[in-house]
């Protein structure tokens with residue numbers, strides 16, 4: 001087959017391979033866990049999963065999914081307002097709201113969809129949305145779409161730069177609704193948003209604050225309730241979006257947690273709700289079981305935080321210079337994309353699965369390997385991974 005599209009992309013794929021930026025998919029033949037069975041590699045330690053609490057293969061979580069399959073069948077077979085919505089969705093949404101501390105929540109088939117729904121549904125041509133420079137791609141694309149659909153104004157503030165945000169909000173006095181959006185934990189850096197300052201600034205400018213807590217739900221705060229709990233500010237964020245595809249079971253799905261009115265408005269008008277199926281009931285049930293597990297076992301969050309502290313300290317002790325931080329996302333910057341991919345390949349040869357990230361996922365020249373720690377890792381897992389880092393770090397003259 002040869003057509004203009006094929007003619008354009010085939011040589012580009014060859015370029016990716018030549019430049020060392022081609023992503024090869026690794027196939028796993030078993031559930032996510034601290035160690036996984038990788039096709040052609042055998043058992044490897046995984047340091048690149050968002051399975052922060054180790055719940056993706058937790059018996060209660062898996063069993064809840066199986067029971068929901070028996071009770072509700074495979075799915076809704078249409079969108080919720082047309083053919084009905086399962087009671088398990090209502091139970092999940094009330095648990096999401098309870099967990100993050102809002103009046104209501106609405107589930108989506110992904111956090112990507114949730115982030116897409118918020119600006120495109122809630123803003124108009126009279127409004128403005130301002131986004132942190134390092135926000136997740138789903139927020140960026142959601143804003144691009146909102147601009148096209150609603151003609152709202154858009155702006156970007158320098159990463160974590162509250163003075164820049166203040167100036168941009170001050171310059172937008174004529175805008176009816178001003179929406180500020182930030183990641184709770186920035187996924188490629190592991191940095192935590194400066195929530196107390198953001199809340200104060202948004203109050204002062206009467207702006208609506210949206211926090212994407214996809215990497216913070218189940219991770220930050222004593223009970224894993226997210227960025228707001230970390231700062232003692234539960235109940236003070238206007239809109240929280242988050243995923244069910246990471247700490248909360250890791251299957252898929254996302255949600256918007258906010259006031260009852262915001263969730264109702266999204267139910268009425270959000271296009272990803274109105275024109276797309278609901279979460280499969282298996283996934284809704286597994287996610288609900290994950291939230292209930294988290295609520296009953298805050299010790300998992302403590303174990304995650306202790307593991308992250310240990311790995312970071314040991315990595316520093318070996319002479320690596322990971323980005324500073326206090327979350328289970330621990331990136332080691334290497335510069336060029338090919339260098340990150342090479343380090344990741346060498347680590348995999350040592351039985352440690354850590355993904356290398358390059359442009360366009362991270363800015364040009366800031367390619368990195370990103371370690372993600374789980375509560376499920378044992379000290380033996382972490383020590384074995386650290387030994388591999390030591391060997392590969394010496395081989396590459398990084399330490």
Ligand SMILES: Cc1ncc(COP(=O)(O)O)c(C=O)c1O
Pocket residue numbers: 109110111112113115136138183187212214215242243244245252253254
């Ligand atoms: C910060 C952030 N927001 C949103 C998403 C999208 O989540 P989902 O996989 O549920 O679409 C991700 C996933 O990588 C993320 O890291």
